[in-house]
Amino acid sequence: MRRVLIWAPLALFALVFALVAxxxxxxxxxxxxxxxxxKPLPALVLPALLPGKPGVSTAELKGKPRLLNVFASWCLPCxxxxxxxxxxxxxxVEIDGIAIRDTSEAVQAFLARNGDPYTxxxxxxxxxxxLALGSSGVPETFVxxxxxxxxxxxxxxxxxxxxxxxLAQLEKAK
Amino acid sequence: xxxxRSHNRPPGLVPGSTGPRVVASRFLPFTLRRSxxxxxxxxxxxxxxxxxxxxxxxADSKLPPADLAHTQLADPTQETRAKALMDTLRCLVCQGQxxxxxxxxxxxxxxxxxxxxxxxxESPGEVxxxxxxxxxxxxxxxxxxxxxxAPLWLAPLVLLGIGILIARRNFARxxx
Numbered sequence: 001m002r003r004v005l006i007w008a009p010l011a012l013f014a015l016v017f018a019l020v021a022x023x024x025x026x027x028x029x030x031x032x033x034x035x036x037x038x039k040p041l042p043a044l045v046l047p048a049l050l051p052g053k054p055g056v057s058t059a060e061l062k063g064k065p066r067l068l069n070v071f072a073s074w075c076l077p078c079x080x081x082x083x084x085x086x087x088x089x090x091x092x093v094e095i096d097g098i099a100i101r102d103t104s105e106a107v108q109a110f111l112a113r114n115g116d117p118y119t120x121x122x123x124x125x126x127x128x129x130x131l132a133l134g135s136s137g138v139p140e141t142f143v144x145x146x147x148x149x150x151x152x153x154x155x156x157x158x159x160x161x162x163x164x165x166x167l168a169q170l171e172k173a174k
Numbered sequence: 175x176x177x178x179r180s181h182n183r184p185p186g187l188v189p190g191s192t193g194p195r196v197v198a199s200r201f202l203p204f205t206l207r208r209s210x211x212x213x214x215x216x217x218x219x220x221x222x223x224x225x226x227x228x229x230x231x232x233a234d235s236k237l238p239p240a241d242l243a244h245t246q247l248a249d250p251t252q253e254t255r256a257k258a259l260m261d262t263l264r265c266l267v268c269q270g271q272x273x274x275x276x277x278x279x280x281x282x283x284x285x286x287x288x289x290x291x292x293x294x295x296e297s298p299g300e301v302x303x304x305x306x307x308x309x310x311x312x313x314x315x316x317x318x319x320x321x322x323x324a325p326l327w328l329a330p331l332v333l334l335g336i337g338i339l340i341a342r343r344n345f346a347r348x349x350x
Contacts, residue, residue: 030269032266032309032310032312033310034308034309035306035307035308035309035310036307036308072235074234074235074236100235101235101237101283102235102237102280103237125237125240126240126241126283126286126287127240127279127283127284128278128283128287129282130282130283131278131287131305131308131310133308134307134308134309136266136267136280136309137266137267137280
């Protein structure tokens with residue numbers, strides 16, 4: 001018994017070491033995923049923010065798969081994902097936007113600089129829609145399927161390597 | 175800190191100011207103090223990088239906070255219940271703070287949401303449930319008992335049981 005027990009401290013050390021080393025090599029996922037994926041879009045009516053661009057009423061977001069992009073003019077990664085959104089729009093994807101804590105002037109300047117991929121833009125001055133969607137930051141992109149359910153959530157800016165996955169998810173959401 | 179969220183906030187805390195920027199200003203003198211005059215260029219770089227990092231990573235909107243983000247409810251019982259709930263909800267962009275403690279824009283919007291729903295007659299449990307439906311148990315610091323969280327509640331009892339067993343065995347052995 002004692003022969004075996006003598007190795008116990010070393011074994012314990014090896015276990016703790018493996019745990020800590022593992023955490024260092026592969027840090028845990030700290031992103032907050034929405035628990036709304038798979039559920040119907042919450043009922044929201046967001047007023048228009050820009051002249052000539054309709055607001056977002058989630059009851060209308062049905063009939064075909066589309067992207068719902070949560071963005072803001074003050075968000076730098078949103079600038080980084082703008083070219084990819086334009087590419088998706090050119091591929092025929094309908095993209096609706098929710099502008100978080102933003103002003104009409106700032107969004108107009110942002111879209112003039114980075115392109116405007118949006119069919120509708122809803123005004124969300126106090127993050128109400130963001131909280132209702134289970135989104136925890138900007139930018140985030142939701143794939144909405146033809147029935148109006150949230151099919152997929154992309155957290156962070158859309159980079160070139162993410163476009164194929166989003167297109168595949170949109171295809172699946174038909 | 176309770177006063178900070180009432181009507182009379184100290185003049186230093188402007189509505190647009192955010193948590194991370196306060197942290198940055200707290201860290202800067204520390205950086206300056208540590209490096210002597212010989213490392214002046216280094217100090218400038220460190221300060222510049224700190225400012226650049228805080229400016230980009232923690233960019234916040236310039237919009238004023240939501241109506242009830244810093245304003246208490248008129249009814250003191252409702253405010254007490256809202257405050258108790260806010261203390262147990264996680265700020266999703268700061269992750270180590272409750273929404274009652276955080277000055278991030280999103281925490282302010284979450285406080286406004288909690289106060290609005292409490293003022294509309296919802297119970298704190300209902301508001302918590304609404305948020306858990308959207309963000310999972312991660313959003314609450316008061317995790318409900320489920321299969322996933324069971325070890326959290328049961329581990330202390332199991333450890334206590336093992337301790338009692340060991341103690342009983344040791345005391346029993348000592349008896350002649």
